[in-house]
Amino acid sequence: MDFALNGDQELLAQSARAFLKAEASPSLVRRLWDDPVGHCSDLNAKISEQGWAGLLVPEAHGGLGLGMLDAAVLLTELGRCLAPSPFLSSSVLATSLLSFAGSASQKRSWLPRLASGEILATVAWLEESDRLDPTGTVLRARRARDRFRLSGSKLFVLDAHIADVYLVAARTAAGLGPDGVSLFAIPRGAPGLSLTPLEGFDRTRRLFEIKFDDVVVERDQRIGREGAAWKHLQRMLDVACVAIAAECQGGAEHALEMAVDYAKAREQFGQTIGSFQAVKHMAAECFAEIEPSRALLWYAAQAQETSNKEASRAASMAKARLGEVYARTTNKAVQIHGGIGFTWEHDMHFWFKRAKANEALFGSPAFHRERVAALSGW
């Protein structure tokens, strides 16, 4: 028995932390915050040089062929520094979905380019209802001879302004159940397609609305079998849960470290505020939540190596728990900083905002708790 990271994973964590400390500093996060695009192609190129874009891509398709625990290790570090990077949207979510749903030839065609960083992709799933169950996918893809025509819109699409291709979930048959949902790979510049940025408080990550106005799609742009995409989306949801939970773990660790460092330096009443039990206990409570959550994250990540009920249950557990832990930790971290933590000039609010945004992304804690209940057979 050994419930721990292996040597390679420890090394990945260390090298990623050192790399990101140099390449994704808080000053970069701050510069991109106000930038209309909010993307650093230089950083993205360097991340691709590390081979990380292909972390989850099998070696046969030019990737590193690693698993979700390895990805979680890297995502923990990316989340720690709020690295402005499409790693989550493209290298984890879109790449996983293509791996799950794509035909052999589609994987041969797409995965090597995703692995090398030559192209970026993102998943367009949610719509106006913001529902992750089958009723939330209503965008119709009507068959017209050998083609499909899409009209409608998608919301909350990550990094749609920099992704070269969108993996769009659309209905190819009537009904609102799990059957009849298909996936299409649609390039960003397709005629009839338009993007609107969603103005949100977390500007470290950009979300978009995509409108489809009679967008024509060729049949070979359909990923996998017609009407059979739902189970692949579910499996990708599990991957998203683990990935976001990993970001939360890293972000929470970092926010607490910032708060503890501040508490050791800031003096009031003639002593450092970290010597007051009220402050010490706030920090200890955060630590007592963050430390065991790492074990939950590791378990959930490892459970993804098999696709079964336990993988989904563990993923939802991690997403529900880590999202709330991150949000609570950053709340306390802002409070420990006092007035300075509330200012625009201090970096703390970047983590505070990302935490709350992560909590909502791919299912709220309440959504995932209900999923745990259902998967537990209650």
Next chain:
Amino acid sequence: MLPAIPAGVDLAFSKEDEKFRRSLRTWLRKHLPKRHDEIDGGEDLNFEGPAQIAAAKKWQRTMHDAGYVAIDWPKEHGGKAASAVRQTILAEEIVTHRAPGLIGQLGLHMLGPTLIRCGTAAQRKRFLPKILTAEEIWCQGYSEPGSGSDLASLRTKAESDGDDFVVNGQKIWTTTAHFADWMFCLVRTHADAPKHKGISYILIDMKTPGIEVRPLVQMTGQSGFNEVFFTDVRVPRSNLVGELHGGWAVANTTLAHERNMLANPMRTQQLMADLVRLAARRNDNGGKVSRDALVRQRLADLQIRVDMMKYHSWKQLSDEIHGRPASVGGAISKLVTTELNHEICATALDLLGDYGPLVGRSPHAEDRGLWPRDWMFTLGMVIGGGTSQIQKNIIAERVLGLPRGA
């Protein structure tokens, strides 16, 4: 016990360890007393009456004869030198089979390991065998009315007089003192030294003249712990463990054991499973309460934390087996697990409505009145063995490096 998890993180125990588990299960099924709740004092060692005490001692003796007592002790002292994995398996199976707790566990988990580390050869020879067989039951004399969380401020004094110490003072919250044969006790032997440096660790025969034990009634209505008064109690100097005035360090060798005793993740899983079963069979407003959206949210939130602490314990076990430095995993487990246990019981009472406050004597009580009893008892465990606030101080100071308080 462990779900099937793919390679990568290795959660499998060895074939030998699984064989140990199988034979332990077989043994437990065969030897468990039929009405074993009647000899079980519960986690608070709350044994009532000579018959229950005798039955509990017999159960420990039966476990010992089969080689399942103090398996962590070295072989030369009657243990099995068992690995952390085997200890975990034993603890898991004991809880899973709802086997009675061992009446001698303070001796087994606290004094025994202390004597093995710090005692003399004569002390080990005299005391260890009877700890194993439950022939002698031990209680712990640490807390005093004025010294709870600030244990090192204790004032019960032991003055040298010839070959003896003469002990005067009072201990409190002394579990099992009303039937214990011996007490391991912290006393002040140097009044002028800094508070941590004037304490000694001595062993007191509870039959010595001058000792008076008065039971304290807990909020559960039961009397598992006591006050113990000492008036000119003579203790031979040969009963000193470790150095004179060096008792604080001696006691600290086993304080971590106490935290671990109070935070068994398997016990938490069992409580949670009982709560889920309760929710599945209770009806409220015409439907099963487990179908209620808010109840499902609460249950899932608890289940997530219960599972998380299970994985946390795997990580701790794993670090121990592979010799990686221990973090403050124990303090976190104590803090989180004891509060979680209480929350699980409180949730059960919420689901029970008007049935919640009914105690075991009531024919209408659910689960024989265990929920209200455990709801109270588990709050005691949040306090005992170092309060939640003390655990937070430990985490803040030893891990986060925040300044030490008073």
